Amino acid sequence: MDNTRANSAKKVVVLLLLAIVMTISLGVSSYQGAEITLTVEGETVQMVSYSATVEELLMDEEIEFGKDTLVEPGLDTLLTPGLKITVTDPKTYTVVFKDDVYELKSYNTRVEDILEDADINIGPKDFSTPALDSEVRTNTTIEFFQVEEKLRVENTSIPFETEVINNIRLDKGITNTLQEGKDGSKRSHIKDIYINGEMSSSVVVLDTVVSEPVSQVIERGVNDVVSTSRGDVRFKEALILNASAYDLSFASTGKRPGDPGYGITASGTTARPGTVAVDPRVIPLGTKLYVESLDGSRDYGFAIAEDTGGAIKGYKIDLFYNSNAAAMSFGRRDVKVYILD
Known part of the structure; x- marks a missing residue:
């Protein structure tokens, strides 16, 4: 019985000692305070606080906060060593x-x-x-x-190139097409860039050739000498024109002897063999020419562009003859016209 009472007494003493130690420890801790990190509107300080809660700390430090102020952790959080507190207003x-x-x-x-x-x-x-x-x-x-990118496919042509070959056996101004050109085609993958819904730029991501272009090949005459009854004559350019013939008859000119301007050219000269009518946009009036036959018949020969005609437009020429029979016999045919120096 005495041993039991002694043991009980010892337990009471131990419990009292523990209570005293805990009380002392809490008091020391409260006295020493808690080291915390406080950040207010981005400004950070390290401090020791003796407050019990976050809310008490803010009040003790006279830091204003309202209902919209964001405080982390919450206001009722107990202060502990190492606690990090942030205070931010919107x-x-x-x-x-x-x-x-x-x-x-x-x-x-x-x-x-x-x-x-x-x-x-x-x-x-x-x-x-x-x-x-x-x-x-x-x-x-x-x-x-906001940037948006959209992909699209576009088919386009590849223009053909033209290759020109000089031919000394061909008269200057005359060209022949030896090979027709043909465009190729390609398929382009394009990225369109839109900024806030409006097209800003386009970038070609990939080009694929579907068919290669075929070059056009042209031979160009460079010969500038024509043989005539007067010998070799130099010329600037040769043209292939569609030729007709006229005379002073009413059927050709719409005028009869005695009518104003009868027999007078647009240049004011008298119509005669060697006078030809042209389109001044192609051959200026006053230009000296040599007209060569292309069908083996006799050349018309040397001529001067002195006249015009209502039907002579573009690459056409009208050759004057003294008689209506000669003009009618000529008919219509292509001739080569040399523009002389």
Whole structure:
């Protein structure tokens, strides 16, 4: 019985000692305070606080906070050594997106986070001014640009090239097509870039040749000497013209002897063999010519462009003959006309 009472007494003494130790420990801890990190609007300080809770700390330090102030951790959190506390008030920003301009409040200072608070989905190509990773101050205007890329396929032609071969056996001014040119084709894969819904630029991603172009081959005459009854004569250019013939008859000119201008050319000269009518846009009046037959008949020979005619337009020429029979016999045929120096 005595042993039992002794053991009970010992337990009471131990419990009392433990209670005293805990009380002393809590008192020492309270006296020493808690080392914490406090960040208010981005400004951070290390401090020792003897407050019991976060709310008590803010009040003790006279840090203002309202219902919209974000305090982390919560106000009723007990202070413990190493605790990190942040206090942030919402800030006002202006966001410009397409045609919309609106203000929003955010606890964030990084542009990308602010835009996300505005429920704007930011794609991998999107950008902003200031840049997405920028830290900004309150009342900053942020302009957001949404980038969209669309792919399309476009078929286009590849123009053929022209190859010119000089031929000394061909008269200057005469050309022949030895091979017709043909355009090729290609298929282009194009990326169109739209910024805020409007086309900004296009980039060719891939070009594929569907068919190669075929070059046009032309031979060009470079000979500038024609043989005539007077010997070799140099010329500037040779033309193939469609020739007809006329005389002074009413059927050819619409005039009779005695009518004003009868027998007079557009240049004011008297019509005679060697006078020819031309289109001045092709051969200027007063130009000296040599008219060569292409069918083996006798050449018309040397001539001067002195006249015009209502039906002589473009690459045509009208040769004067003294008689209606000679003009009618000539008919209509192609001739080679040399423009002389």
